[in-house]
Amino acid sequence: MTQTTKSTFDAIIAGGGLVGLSIGYGLSRLGLSVLLLDAGDTAIRAARGNFGLVWVQGKGAYFPPYADWTMRSSQLWPKLVDELQEIDGPELDFYQDGGLNVCLSEDEMQKRFDKLEQLRMHQNGRFHFEMIDRTALKDIMPGIGPQVVGAAYCSHDGHVNPLYLIRALQTGLTQNGGVCLPNAPVHEIYKNGNSICVTTTEQSFQCQRLVLAAGLANAKLAPMIGLEQSIQPQKGQIIITEKLDHQLSLPTVLLRQTEEGGLMIGDSHEDSGFDVDVCPNIISGIADRALATLPALADVGVVRSWAALRVMSKDGYPIYDQSESMPGAYAISCHSGVTLSAAHAFDLAEYIARAELGQELQKFSQRRFDV
Numbered sequence: 339m340t341q342t343t344k345s346t347f348d349a350i351i352a353g354g355g356l357v358g359l360s361i362g363y364g365l366s367r368l369g370l371s372v373l374l375l376d377a378g379d380t381a382i383r384a385a386r387g388n389f390g391l392v393w394v395q396g397k398g399a400y401f402p403p404y405a406d407w408t409m410r411s412s413q414l415w416p417k418l419v420d421e422l423q424e425i426d427g428p429e430l431d432f433y434q435d436g437g438l439n440v441c442l443s444e445d446e447m448q449k450r451f452d453k454l455e456q457l458r459m460h461q462n463g464r465f466h467f468e469m470i471d472r473t474a475l476k477d478i479m480p481g482i483g484p485q486v487v488g489a490a491y492c493s494h495d496g497h498v499n500p501l502y503l504i505r506a507l508q509t510g511l512t513q514n515g516g517v518c519l520p521n522a523p524v525h526e527i528y529k530n531g532n533s534i535c536v537t538t539t540e541q542s543f544q545c546q547r548l549v550l551a552a553g554l555a556n557a558k559l560a561p562m563i564g565l566e567q568s569i570q571p572q573k574g575q576i577i578i579t580e581k582l583d584h585q586l587s588l589p590t591v592l593l594r595q596t597e598e599g600g601l602m603i604g605d606s607h608e609d610s611g612f613d614v615d616v617c618p619n620i621i622s623g624i625a626d627r628a629l630a631t632l633p634a635l636a637d638v639g640v641v642r643s644w645a646a647l648r649v650m651s652k653d654g655y656p657i658y659d660q661s662e663s664m665p666g667a668y669a670i671s672c673h674s675g676v677t678l679s680a681a682h683a684f685d686l687a688e689y690i691a692r693a694e695l696g697q698e699l700q701k702f703s704q705r706r707f708d709v
Contacts, residue, residue, distance in 0.1 A: 578601070
């Protein structure tokens with residue numbers, strides 16, 4: 339469907355990635371009529387490169403509101419999975435048995451401990467982690483290389499198939515009466531009386547709630563509702579191996595084994611503008627660290643590799659803002675679309691439905707960059 343005969347909705351979401359779908363699903367489950375406008379496959383999709391981690395450890399160590407918000411979403415994830423599977427969504431391959439950050443030196447171990455201890459102090463005992471030495475780690479990850487000295491383990495971490503998650507959110511949204519329009523990028527936004535008018539190249543729509551969740555396109559769209567989004571692309575690259583027998587009991591920040599058996603390998607962070615070409619030097623660096631972790635991977639075939647662009651703010655944390663000049667309009671930008679999916683579907687959607695922005699999200703405003 340590229341058009342709809344309906345022109346008025348309670349809420350319109352600009353952006354069909356994980357952020358937009360999570361919020362759209364959340365609003366639809368509250369009974370709002372939702373239209374999701376997606377730019378289509380020509381868009382710069384952060385979701386293309388999603389690793390699938392539901393990750394808590396290390397996030398917000400030096401920005402407590404982000405630590406709180408991430409922990410909240412982690413706690414809500416089982417509820418999200420239960421709901422999506424009840425509405426005939428696919429299996430999500432969701433596991434929340436913990437995750438590892440493997441360290442290749444004593445210096446890495448100490449730095450990791452310091453960072454996670456900062457989180458534990460802030461969380462007042464809610465955040466749990468354990469530093470595992472090499473001997474204990476070998477019981478969890480047999481075959482680790484001689485450089486590995488240990489790892490940080492966090493029980494709150496997990497992983498999910500991000501493609502299945504996207505499909506399940508779409509299914510949930512449409513089963514709740516929502517409409518998803520592909521190839522329909524937002525062209526113009528303006529007030530029309532007490533309503534917000536949104537136009538594409540083919541149609542015009544009206545709504546009471548508008549959420550800009552269009553990734554890097556938010557930089558262009560946000561000024562239409564009187565807001566600013568200081569975001570830029572950050573490239574990440576991923577390697578996919580051939581299907582293997584069981585290799586990993588737990589995901590790491592570098593390695594995740596899919597349900598089908600392939601290993602996803604990736605943890606690069608590159609400031610290279612909008613370039614999405616695979617860089618052999620970066621891929622080589624990712625592979626070298628993976629081989630230092632599990633030397634047996636030297637004999638494993640690579641199926642493919644690719645690059646995608648994260649949506650990054652100046653400080654790396656999400657931006658949540660509500661327009662003052664256009665009441666009911668919001669701009670949301672973040673790169674943790676999987677981890678924060680549950681918080682977006684439940685807490686954030688409820689705030690938007692009530693035309694609010696929760697107190698815990700006030701510190702994520704673009705205004706923090708004005709000081």
